[in-house]
Each structure stands twice: as C-alpha cells, then as structure tokens.
Amino acid sequence: xxxxxxxxxxxxxxxxxxxxxxxxxxxxxxxxxxxxxxxxxxxxxxxxxxxxxxxxxxxxxxxxxxxxxxxxxxxxxxxxxxxxxxxxxxxxxxxxxxxxxxxxxxxxxxxxxxxxxxxxxxxxxxxxxxxxxxxxxxxxxxxxxxxxxxxxxxxxxxxxxxxxxxxxxxxxxxxxxxxxxxxxxxxxxxxxxxxxxxxxxxxxxxxxxxxxxxxxxxxxxxxxxxxxxxxxxxxxxxxxxxxxxxxxxxxxxxxxxxxxxxxxxxxxxxxxxxxxxxxxxxxxxxxxxxxxxxxxxxxxxxxxxxxxxxxxxxxxxxxxxxxxxxxxxxxxxxxxxxxxxxxxxxxxxxxxxxxxxxxxxxxxxxxxxxxxxxxxxxxxxxxxxxxxxxxxxxxxxxxxxxxxxxxx
Amino acid sequence: xxxxxxxxxxxxxxxxxxxxxxxxxxxxxxxxxxxxxxxxxxxxxxxxxxxxxxxxxxxxxxxxxxxxxxxxxxxxxxxxxxxxxxxxxxxxxxxxxxxxxxx
Numbered sequence: 001x002x003x004x005x006x007x008x009x010x011x012x013x014x015x016x017x018x019x020x021x022x023x024x025x026x027x028x029x030x031x032x033x034x035x036x037x038x039x040x041x042x043x044x045x046x047x048x049x050x051x052x053x054x055x056x057x058x059x060x061x062x063x064x065x066x067x068x069x070x071x072x073x074x075x076x077x078x079x080x081x082x083x084x085x086x087x088x089x090x091x092x093x094x095x096x097x098x099x100x101x102x103x104x105x106x107x108x109x110x111x112x113x114x115x116x117x118x119x120x121x122x123x124x125x126x127x128x129x130x131x132x133x134x135x136x137x138x139x140x141x142x143x144x145x146x147x148x149x150x151x152x153x154x155x156x157x158x159x160x161x162x163x164x165x166x167x168x169x170x171x172x173x174x175x176x177x178x179x180x181x182x183x184x185x186x187x188x189x190x191x192x193x194x195x196x197x198x199x200x201x202x203x204x205x206x207x208x209x210x211x212x213x214x215x216x217x218x219x220x221x222x223x224x225x226x227x228x229x230x231x232x233x234x235x236x237x238x239x240x241x242x243x244x245x246x247x248x249x250x251x252x253x254x255x256x257x258x259x260x261x262x263x264x265x266x267x268x269x270x271x272x273x274x275x276x277x278x279x280x281x282x283x284x285x286x287x288x289x290x291x292x293x294x295x296x297x298x299x300x301x302x303x304x305x306x307x308x309x310x311x312x313x314x315x316x317x318x319x320x321x322x323x324x325x326x327x328x329x330x331x332x333x334x335x336x337x338x339x340x341x342x343x344x345x346x347x348x349x350x351x352x353x354x355x356x357x358x359x360x361x362x363x364x365x366x367x368x369x370x371x372x373x374x375x376x377x378x379x380x381x382x383x384x385x386x387x388x389x390x391x392x393x394x395x396x397x398x399x400x401x402x403x404x405x406x407x408x
Numbered sequence: 409x410x411x412x413x414x415x416x417x418x419x420x421x422x423x424x425x426x427x428x429x430x431x432x433x434x435x436x437x438x439x440x441x442x443x444x445x446x447x448x449x450x451x452x453x454x455x456x457x458x459x460x461x462x463x464x465x466x467x468x469x470x471x472x473x474x475x476x477x478x479x480x481x482x483x484x485x486x487x488x489x490x491x492x493x494x495x496x497x498x499x500x501x502x503x504x505x506x507x508x509x510x511x
Contacts, residue, residue, distance in 0.1 A: 056455045065478045066458055068478050070458075072436065073453075073454040088455075096451035098454060100452060100455075100456045101420040104420060104459045104460055105456070105459070107463055108459040
C-alpha cells in the first residue's frame, strides 16, 4: 500500500529530510519517490525496520554508473530530483555512511548550489523581464487606476497576483540561501520541521475567506452612471445650443439631447465627472412614439472634468488623461467600422492660453465628421473636451473656461 | 604552495591520495586500502569516495588510466604528489610542534 505525505521541511534541508525519511522507515513507511510538482513524498508501507536514507547532491564530473558503484557498497538508488540530489537507502547497519567526510559533502553541494543558483537566477531574470514588459504595457493604466480608483477590484487582483508572483520568485532564493548555509555549517541537527498538511488547512482557512470577502467587498466598477440631469454636477457646462450660438449656425432652441453622466471619486481626485451629450436622433412624441429625426449636421460633446487634491496630482492626472486620449485615438485609427474609425489625426499642439497652466489641442475626423479635442489644466482642475459640430475650438474654449470658473 | 591552494586535506582526502602512492587503484581498492591502513578508523562512504575522485580529477591531482566496464582506475599525478608531500610536511610539523610542547 502506498501513502503520500507532505514534506515536513524544505527540499533543500538535507539533514531534515534524511532524518524524516529514517523516522518514517521506523514507522513502516518506506520512501519511494518525491512528487515533482508539489512538496510531497510517496511511501510504501511494510514491516518497520531500520533503513538509512541519504541524499547525494548531483554534481558535475560524477560518473553515470554511480548507482551501480554505490550499490556495491550497500547503497541503493531510490529516487532522483533533477538538478538537486539522488536519494539512496541502505539496510546494512555496518555499511559506512554515504558521505563520511563533511568537507567532501560540502564540495559536492557546490555543484547543486551552482546549478540551482543558475536556474533560479535565470528564472528571476526572466520574471523581472516579464514584469518589466507588463509594466511597460500597462504601467500608465495602473497608475491611472491607482489615482482614479475607477475599477479597484482589478487593482486588487493585480496587486494580489503581483504579490504571489514575487513570493514565488523570492522563495527559491531563500531556499538556496538555506542550502548555502547547510554547506557552510553542515550541522548534524535537522532543520525546522512543520506539519504541512495542517499548515495548508490553516492557510486556506484564513486566506480563502479573506480573499472572498475582499473580492466581494471591493467593487469592480465604482463610477455611478445616470441620465443627463439626474445627478448634480460640480459645474454647469455649455449646452449644445450655447456652443452653436458661439459658432456660425446658432440654434434657436436647445435640441433634444441623448447622453449620460458618470461620476466617481478617489482620495487623490475627489471629483471625477464625465458628461456625454449627443443631438438625439429620435424624439418621443405625445402618444409615446419614437420618431427618427434626420440631423442636419453632427453635434456631440464629451466632457471629462476632474478636480485633484493638489496641483501636482492635477498635473499627473492631466498627463494621464491626455495620454489616454492619445492611446484611444491611435487605437481606432485602424478600426474597420467607418463610424468609429479615426482618420486625418493631426499631432497634438501645445498652446498658450491666458489663465491656463497647460492646453493641448488636436483635430481629427471620426465617422467622417470633423472633430476637435482639447485638454486643459488650471490649478487643481483638469478638463478634457471632445466636440463634433460646426463651431470652432477657438469659439467654444472661452465658454468652457468661463464655466470652469463658476462652480455650482 | 606546490599545487593545492584550498587549505589542508581532510583525513579521507589524505588517505585517498596516499592510496595511489604505490600503484594505480580503482574505487573498491581505495576503500579497502584506507580501511586496512587505518585499521577501520577511517571509513570511506561511497558518496565521499566518488566525490573525492571527481574532485581530485578536476583539480588534476589524479588521472584516469583505464576503464573496464564499471571499473575505473586512477593514478596520482605530479601535482597530486606535490600536494600529498605538502600535507605530509604540514602534519609532520603539527606532530613536532605538539611533541615539543609536551616535553
């Protein structure tokens, strides 16, 4: 009959493993092999007897037929852990110890340590490169998320994955240090043992509920979305008619508008508001019918307003918002959908404007319509506006800046 | 130092080198020699023996002279002889020092 047992100490703790395997033999459990993936060992049960188990570090220069040579001296090969050691057993109490000279054992351990160090150094370097790649790809989005806290659950999941990744990478380094310590001291006493089965249960009993609670306690998406006029905004932004009045084709009355509001907040950026306004294609009549109205020209405004806690944070948020716009505009350059595809994208232009700390503008076409977008920074305020319509940026900008100065 | 820069030899190292002074030997012959020479005081485990043979070969203290199946024979090199001689003198000095102090 076979049994599996968790290793009570590190795989690198040679003395600890040896004494554990010896004790298991005295209980009638004879070691067969180590699990390659998890830290457990398989035993076959039989009549208890005295068997010595010894770990022989693998090393360069050793003969391939060593197991046969060892067998001539009473030591039988039981299992091999690649790049680490071979496990030998001996039932003859008169046979000499596998390693009768600690200095020679220390020398034999050198190769194992070198191999393990090389392997884990390569793994760590690959991990760092991988993490570097991930950060270069999503670093800005992570920073943006960290500041704006729109999707905190994603942030939590990323932080948790990163922590696991770091722990998994650091653990072998810690264990190699233990191996070096073994080589240096070759202490006869066994290392610390633990009850892995119990420890794992305790670990799961604590971490799984904690993770579940955190997972469900942390919202996946924090912004509140509602219809236009259903929630108060910090500022009253120009309406579509007001914007048209500044341009060549003033509207006589405010058109029916489709749109929505999105509000969020974080400690660093306590006010985050987005307003989308689109000249409605449809109008609801008295009997409740929806009538499609052909629009004479496009009229859309997207306004993103943020107020940061400090000018430094505001500058950072401004940069992040601007970069996000650049990313999004570039991303849709190659869209197949002609209504979403951006074309004729001009480079962002930095402008000077009285009263503004920063102002950048860009012109492009989306869905065949002329559009402009500006990003503005003033003190703690960040304003990003995208507009599709006949009115020029120069005419609309004063209206937005005037509105920015009047808080509700 | 003639050949070995890594400090004094341990007892098993010393006796393994000594076993090659008169003739070439294979692993089991070395074990027998050491056991006989030390009257069982020094026992060479297989891990120690074959690690030492690999180490000495790597350091150029011994050289492989033949392979017959699993049996490999080795001889001591000039560098190995120098290292052994050096160790012998060190041990001799240790004994002399001890005896001088005891008188």
